[in-house]
Amino acid sequence: MPEEARKPEERETLPTAKRVALLNRHDRIFHVILAQQFDRETIDTLCKLAEMLRNIAETRQGLQFLKTLLSHKRAMLYFIQPSTRTFLSFAAACQILGIAYDEVRNPSVSSEVKGETEDDTVRVLSQYFNLIVMRHPKEGFAEEMAHALDALNMSIPIINGGSGQDQHPTQALLDIYTLHRAFGRVAIERGNLDFSTNRFAGKTIAFVGDLKRGRTVRSLAYLLCRYPGVRMIFIAPPELQISEDILEYLGRNEVEYAFADDVGAVIHECDAIYMTRLQDEYDVAGESKKIDFDRFHISADMTPRFKPDLAIMHPLPRRKEIDRRLDTDPRAQYFSQVHNGMWMRAAAIAYAFHMDGAIIDHYQTHFTY
């Protein structure tokens, strides 16, 4: 272990490439913490695995095979911030892969009330489990804990299920998978599992809402940079516009982007629109109350201006960002995102435990003719 991996204050100053390298083992992702860890090849593999898993699980025999893959592993879902989808999809993913899991969601019933630090709690969890999936309000905490476990010579991957306002890498992976399924629906339904096709070239993807504090937006913007030819539009109140660090990353990766004030003015250009809610849980003094957020909304009245294959997305939970009349429009992808998340998280866990080869072999034996 390089010494720099053990000193948080030094790690903060490291370039991203170095931080990424410290989270890998043998040039393969080990801890899943940052979206920047994922190159195109790994994203393509995870999408393919997710698609294979959902096909294999369609039969009792297939599901039984999947349940044997990791039945010798135990997972801890340590979720210290509220969650419905991420928690339940990781729980379901564990069940699909035969992993026994337990949860900590309420630190007030743990020994943290007796003064145990969160750091020590995670170190203790690592003594019982082979995998820790973590949601935490503090940016950087999951990364810190990944290095803390490495320093104990524990071989326990940490998967970041949402780190404050910073990152949500598995949400971004499921979003990419959903976009593939939206843009490449016919090919994928016919069994074409070649996710190396760049289905994003020439596509315009608009992000709408609280882009400053929305970790799903940040992580997805990072992943979209892996697809040359994608264009992004950021539509947000000035106080909640996308952060400079993301724009700087887009610039470095030669990604074209623009800003807009109004969804209605640009909706005709969009191939996908990614709506987000106001992240007012991060308000310090109720400052969001002063922002007119209602106009960052997509209405069913805009449908005449929609492209025929527009993908309407939202990481959920939503408030009023999406007109509920759009829920039954075939272009609405937000409930598909929820379902796709289960398969993508199962793929990410299987990959973390090097089960990708077994899944691909099983699929090729049973599904290719």
Ligand code: CP
């Ligand atoms: N999209 C998402 O992270 O949802 P939850 O907060 O319900 O997990």
